[in-house]
Amino acid sequence: MTANQPDPSPELDELYRGFAEELLVPLWTEIGDLMPMSPSPAMRPHAWRWKTLLPLAEKAGELVPVGRGGERRAIALANPGLGGAPYATPTLWAAIQYLRPGENAPEHRHTQNAFRFVVEGEGVWTVVNGDPVAMRRGDFLLTPGWHFHGHHNTSSEPMAWIDGLDIPFVHYTGSAFFEFGPEQVSSTETPERSRAERLWAHPGLRPLSQTAPAMNSPIAAYRWEHTDAALTDQLALEDEGHPGVVEPGHAAVRFTNPTTGGDVMPTIRAEFHRLRAGAETAPRQEVGSAVWQVFQGSGTVRVGEAEWTVDHGDLFVVPSWAEVTLAAATQLDLFRFSDTPIFERLHADRVRVGGQR
């Protein structure tokens, strides 16, 4: 309760009743919660374990068909601070999606921005605006807002991956539009590389036929081989005494839109981090929330008061302004996504590195 409240009295009670009747609320009783000294979000740090998630997804694969209506066999992380809503953070959705051999997730489009990250496996093609995009281990794949997309599994093995979207943000702010597309994916081709990559995934080059800035990255798939090479190069540069890493023992890349140099989609930032065995990051706080997934290796993570040992496939979430520290037991590779572009575009971003002084 906010300090320095007026003394209780019958008149005050009557005034407060009047407020309630007229759909009014005084600031002076609420300001402490509404306007805290620093962000105090309802969401809580939490970790989900891959070895728990995957069997539940497999079981859903047996019991729940995929098709029109439910649209996707996706199981979302529900932050324990957010009242049971399927929200990893107030702004971000994170789910494990599961597709069995021969299955097809029907095409649709929506204003929510989406991506996939593949922690293991392969055999699914996601078809984005008619362009078939192979999904393979370590790849980061985009489905920007209002792009039609569906998935199908052409292999003899099931495949699971992670979906990231801005569903909670779009829901809260009221900007959701949705349209159904065909029930079967519009292309069943299975090329190694998408047409988008063939046009756009050449370093520093763009097709002369497309020279305007685009609000979303046209690179449909960021392949693991490139991400791995970039991280390897950064650590080699550090070994040689040259700049490049974020901090000692910590290489990282941001996935970007080659038409602007900015984030891949307007609301979502995506990054890949690699820590050398034994490295530890400086404590870092940032306005905005994030979801991390361990790609390979193991280590210890502290988020605010929470601490977990994490391993392959584990996911954890970071509230706004919570302090994060990573310590690598082995070489530790992590995928991260966050809502930071929202704050940067609204000039509300803040970062503090090195902890409370």
Place this chain on the structure above:
Amino acid sequence: MTANQPDPSPELDELYRGFAEELLVPLWTEIGDLMPMSPSPAMRPHAWRWKTLLPLAEKAGELVPVGRGGERRAIALANPGLGGAPYATPTLWAAIQYLRPGENAPEHRHTQNAFRFVVEGEGVWTVVNGDPVAMRRGDFLLTPGWHFHGHHNTSSEPMAWIDGLDIPFVHYTGSAFFEFGPEQVSSTETPERSRAERLWAHPGLRPLSQTAPAMNSPIAAYRWEHTDAALTDQLALEDEGHPGVVEPGHAAVRFTNPTTGGDVMPTIRAEFHRLRAGAETAPRQEVGSAVWQVFQGSGTVRVGEAEWTVDHGDLFVVPSWAEVTLAAATQLDLFRFSDTPIFERLHADRVRVGGQR
């Protein structure tokens, strides 16, 4: 409930229990609510009447002191769809603030962006980063994020005005910071024009000492005389057969940041509209929510299914994508603010004029 759900079975029940235990939620049961075909916000259209608001504010003036702790004698509109929270819309705060003769609202600063709009009265100076800004009828006054500000009433009359902020958005997304300033306003000067206006409120001119773009408008006060003149000019141009008005009989201006030409603050758009007596606007839908206040005149407003006759000082709120129509009984002047810059900066803005076809 979303269509095409799997048939109930004990295994499915067990699976769903497993989800709940592990803080997981399936998409296929929630997608209908989460990802609607078009925005279906929880907030509802609603109107608050000035003749109800003002007496409650006056009563609060008698019973509730203003000072450190409660900080402001502000009474917020609580949208009936938002569970009692003091939110006019999911993103916007709107409140009546009331200051009695000789009172002082202590200085503080916060990352929330704020403004005042004066529907009647005068006699208060708001002091923004040390610059005293007179508040008078029809004026629109800025307190951008992280600017220190306090108010004091130097007159012998109480004064009421409207505060607009992005408190709900900042609260939801977790980006609030707050600091206390001095308990007494840092300047008790009462100049006609603020220093900010003297530097910046000259049409098309900027001081050579400040040539970089600024994230917020440096114009502390947009005076009624300028707003009124601009609206008058637009209607005169229409009379002479020249372009300028938005649509027949409907003049409007946007308050802008002269260093960029864009909105006054990163999250808030503010506009002033004037309808000739008898004019009616085309139905308009827009992503994002808005708050309107009648400045003078009367007319009829339709927002989605709701319809009200509105008069001086009345406030009403518009949910995302709800259709709005205004019809002027007399010349009708309205102030409007909205969260549209959030959507424009995130490329999620959409507008439809002319209704569902």
Place this chain on the structure above:
Amino acid sequence: MTANQPDPSPELDELYRGFAEELLVPLWTEIGDLMPMSPSPAMRPHAWRWKTLLPLAEKAGELVPVGRGGERRAIALANPGLGGAPYATPTLWAAIQYLRPGENAPEHRHTQNAFRFVVEGEGVWTVVNGDPVAMRRGDFLLTPGWHFHGHHNTSSEPMAWIDGLDIPFVHYTGSAFFEFGPEQVSSTETPERSRAERLWAHPGLRPLSQTAPAMNSPIAAYRWEHTDAALTDQLALEDEGHPGVVEPGHAAVRFTNPTTGGDVMPTIRAEFHRLRAGAETAPRQEVGSAVWQVFQGSGTVRVGEAEWTVDHGDLFVVPSWAEVTLAAATQLDLFRFSDTPIFERLHADRVRVGGQR
């Protein structure tokens, strides 16, 4: 001649002849001139006197008709370093234009950006894309590239003013297009304010019917009353101990495009400066060239090695990187335009204030 040249020899002579035959030039003989240590432009500082210019313009008024073909009775400053070309600087054109009672300068349009500045007199309307714009003492008036424009003198007195354009730059870089319009101006109305001003010259306000950024300022006329008020305000703020002036005793404004906050046209910057009697500016060097005109008052100007006493109407030109100092004998008001936006947009701008250290 550049240092360290190869020793002369018959073979070298033959090589150099071979170069010449094949339209080739070696860098090693030219680098000293081509790539100097700091800008060493061919243009020279020079001053033109109003009391000389005006009688020549009057005489031209008697002898030279104005009409299609010659298009304008404009007499350009020809920098003594530029080989007789009608260029005030390598990039900028400055001319005195003269129109007698009842005369009409036919409409045309061109990609060159143009403006007028009125050092004295009134009675001419310039018609820009059909909008009649009164020209009065102290006004700064725009004719951006590809806008049709003509002038006519509706008064019983002749009128002279200054034209500024980017003709030399456009000529050198090869980007000139030109079209003839009607021989008589397309509107003979003589309103006090142009339609453009009525829509746009309200501080911090823009018409809701035009919300996109525009490459040129839509304000057709920047009136002296606003410029004068802004300068007066800055000096008053200085008297009161507040920031605002550029340096002690030196107030200045930049004319801006209200849709962007940037310069009025893509290639031309325009400013107005006021020095208190007795004030002296710090030495300033800037990449790019400039033209100044004294509006009122008198003082001493140093540009590089040159020094002049200047008075009402006098014009002087400043080469790139030449050091400029102004000293005011009386209150000294000056209009200035420059090509700085070219360098800023190409990231080639540099400024040094305070002289060579």
Place this chain on the structure above:
Amino acid sequence: MTANQPDPSPELDELYRGFAEELLVPLWTEIGDLMPMSPSPAMRPHAWRWKTLLPLAEKAGELVPVGRGGERRAIALANPGLGGAPYATPTLWAAIQYLRPGENAPEHRHTQNAFRFVVEGEGVWTVVNGDPVAMRRGDFLLTPGWHFHGHHNTSSEPMAWIDGLDIPFVHYTGSAFFEFGPEQVSSTETPERSRAERLWAHPGLRPLSQTAPAMNSPIAAYRWEHTDAALTDQLALEDEGHPGVVEPGHAAVRFTNPTTGGDVMPTIRAEFHRLRAGAETAPRQEVGSAVWQVFQGSGTVRVGEAEWTVDHGDLFVVPSWAEVTLAAATQLDLFRFSDTPIFERLHADRVRVGGQR
């Protein structure tokens, strides 16, 4: 001579003498040349032959030492329309540079933007701000303004390549600064890839340690293998019926700054074009001038009234607004650079494709 001149008379002669004495030039006698209906640049289309250039460069290698003072053994194309100045176009410099085994071109920096393109050979490293960059056949290498750079040949063979700079533009506009660096290159390492490439030449990825937009591309070298792959992909997409090529049989990429998606440097655009054997481009006109070099293959080029058969290494220049058509005899690969960013940044760009209608 411009039409409709005043009749000759003694008074007119005297007036014109008065103009000349006072360094004034009338517009009405010059407007036809100064403000043409469309660009009519002084520069002329011209082609230089590699089989002529290379022997002259070799001969210069014998006779002219490279070192401090002359700085570079570079031989510039001197456009026949530009009075003997070493300018390929009014804005662009193009030269063949030649370095013999063991030679070293001393380090310096200048505000002129520079690049190298390698039509054949290898064995030189250019050291840019201390980072050694291997130069190999087909590579495009950057030395943006104010970066220190020198070259040294570590091989047993001489090497020739093409330099492109904005020297004429910088000279004309007066924005040149220059500084000497060490006489010997600051690093004699000979890595396969530069540090810049290791950090930046990964498609769609940027190092998290450098997230701000940069005015120049940080990619020091655009390697032929990537350019070739991108062009090959475009033609394959065309074969499969998908979009990507500029026009039938014509693939092309633009070299870009990955931090912005824009051109590699503020004043210079660089592209690579590939025509299938037998393909012919649509006639194209563009504001701004360009230099092309044939990388491999042969064909016919028309530029305005000129027409040449071109082959490996040949260079040709295109004036502003001249119509260009390319016809490929064999598969034809061409490198192109132009000054288009200058016009785009100043909103003076225009393009016409398909010829005069």
